[in-house]
Amino acid sequence: MRSLLLLLLLTSMAATSQVNTYKITFNNAVHHEAKIEVTFPKIKSQELTVRMSRTSPGRYALHEFAKNVYGFKALNGAGNELEITREDPYSWTIKNTDGTVTIKYILYANRGDGTYSQVDASHAHLNIPASFMYSEELKDRDIELQIDLRDQPDWKIATQLEKINENTFRAPDLYYFMDSPIEISDHQIRSFEHDGQKIEFVLHHQGTEAELDQYFEQVKAIVEQEAAVFGELPDYDYGRYTFLACYMPNASGDGMEHRNSTILTKTDALTDGGMKGNIGTVAHEFFHGWNVERIRPADLEPFSFSEVNMSRNLWFAEGFTSYYTGLILHRAGITSEKEYIEGLSGTFNYVWNSPATRYFNPMEMSMQAPFVDAAKSVDPVNRENTFISYYSYGSILGIALDLSLREKGLNLDEFMKMMWQKYGKNEVAYDTEDIENTLTAYAGKEFSDNFFAKHIRSAEKPDYRKLFDHVGASITQDSKKNHFGASFRETENGLEISRNTVIGSPAYKAGLDEGDLITSVNGTPVHTSEAMKKVIAGTAEGKKIKLEYQRFGKTETTSVELSTDPEYKITLSENASKEQFKNRKNWLESK
DSSP, rough: OOOHHHHHHHHHHHHHOEEEEEEEEEGGGGGTEEEEEEEEOOSSEEEEEEEOSSTTTTOOOOGGGGGGGEEEEEEEEEEEEEEEOOOTTTTEEEEOOOOOOOOOEEEEEEBHHHHEEEEESSSEOOOGGTTTOBBBOOOOOOOOEEETTTOOOOOOESSSSSEEETTTTEESHHHHHHHEEEEEEEEEEEEETTTTTTEEEEEEEESHHHHHHHHHHHHHHHHHHHHHHTTTTTOOOGGGEEEEEEETTTTTTTTEEOSSSSEEEEEEOIIIIHHSHHHHHHHHHHHHTTTTTOOOGGOOOOSSSSOOOTTTHHHHHHHHHHHHHHHHHHTTTOHHHHHHHHHHHHHHHHHHHHHGGGTOHHHHTTHHHHSSSSSOSSSSOOOOHHOHHHHHHHHHHHHHHHHHHHHOOOOOHHHHHHHIIIIITTOOOOOOOHHHHHHHHOOOOHHHHHHHIIIIISSSOOOOOHHHHTTTTEEEEEETTEEEEEEEEETTEEEEEEEEOOTTTTHTTTOOTTEEEEEETTTTOOOOHHHHHHHHOOOOTTEEEEEEEHHHEEEEEEEOOOEEEEEEEEEOOEEEEHHHHHHHHHSSOOO
16 A cells, blocks of 8 residues: 555656746736746756747737747756757757756737737736747646736736636646636626536726626627537536636737637727627637637647648638627627628628639638738738638628528538537547538538539639528619729828729729829819719719829829729618518527
């Protein structure tokens, strides 16, 4: 018995000694600094490489977090400083270890969103990849995080991490740690039980308890409606899911999904438009708890913290989630039927009036994510003509698939439930062919082959007039409205074209480009967008607008032949039949 107890004790001690311990303090929070200390015990080699991540879960582009680290030093188990070499900008190699390495550094953090970290007098908003160094070779070790709040006695800690005590938290490995954001502030909390699991809503804001109560009722309705789509909640770790909302003037608008939590950031207070303006992000990010976190694209696995993460399936992972965002807001009673249907027009126009469909299909558009997902570049690009957001593209295709299925007596809810049961519930990663095969099993091979061939592997537009007519809605265009095809910036000297002109538009055909300064229209000086709009609207069919403009310091002239405005308008049909009303009800009603 003594031998067994000794063995258990030694095993426990060995397991404990393999824990990487992180400590963070905020004694200079007012200047956006955090002090971080990490101890790596039981190092078997004489050197150890630590690094800052270049990516963050839920993001697809590179983000060089190492730029906000300074004051780095490394110590051995005796407290002696160790030699450090640098082979690249984001890693530190520590030499001549004695089996224990402790690193210390200062983190500068001043962007509160779903990717970066922010430390200031109001809170510590921590995205882990933007905050903490790691060792790739020790990625399978347990991690213990100790948060020192002696200088912030009013702050509380909210995170999906396992709680050991009030200031200590645990992650089973590096990936879980990296995927677990933390909001530390004087926040408010609401919670409720659904399907035997706890849903927490943590809110850091400057509003009232009553405002949070009102907002939380909307959150509850969203949770219930999204759970109804899939038939159940995911099996959350530790039996809880945590919304980490920060609606503060120092935040940056964003939302970012994680395994059992989500970041929600916005500058809009609940009393200043946020009650309705912020809630869409709640619906979008919570839906990701199924679609992307567990119904997971295979090309995002394993997630890399050193290279970009690209997927050809974002039209489904992000786009279909975007489709359900608006639909769920209506089903939850937050938006009216009219608001939802007519609100589709903006996204519809953005997608189907873009020339980008001639260059990339939805899968190829998804593969642009590393260049657009909060990625930074200094060279001009032609996104106006070559890129459609996979969020928007996939959302509009989600409508098409849902309404096409409903013509057959089927629906997208049941298809998503099949994807959940087949891939999400057991966390088996999928590829594009798996989505197609699941659609074949649900709706038949002819239907699936047709949809993927025309709308996923190609960029053909579905017959939306027919699809919307099935549910008593219509798509129209104003044949009497003129179209110019350029955006303007008002200046003292005239109207500057502020973006690339769209391929095929009258402005593009006339040779106008970004940066051109229009000084007169039909011989009359022009300085305001409103004046330009009046000229465009008042030009008779077949007549051209004569422009004088400045380019590279020279005066140029051109004539613009206006076209019919391509803008679509989606509206509820005034004389819908009983059958159309029934179909619409089946589509939009609460579950």
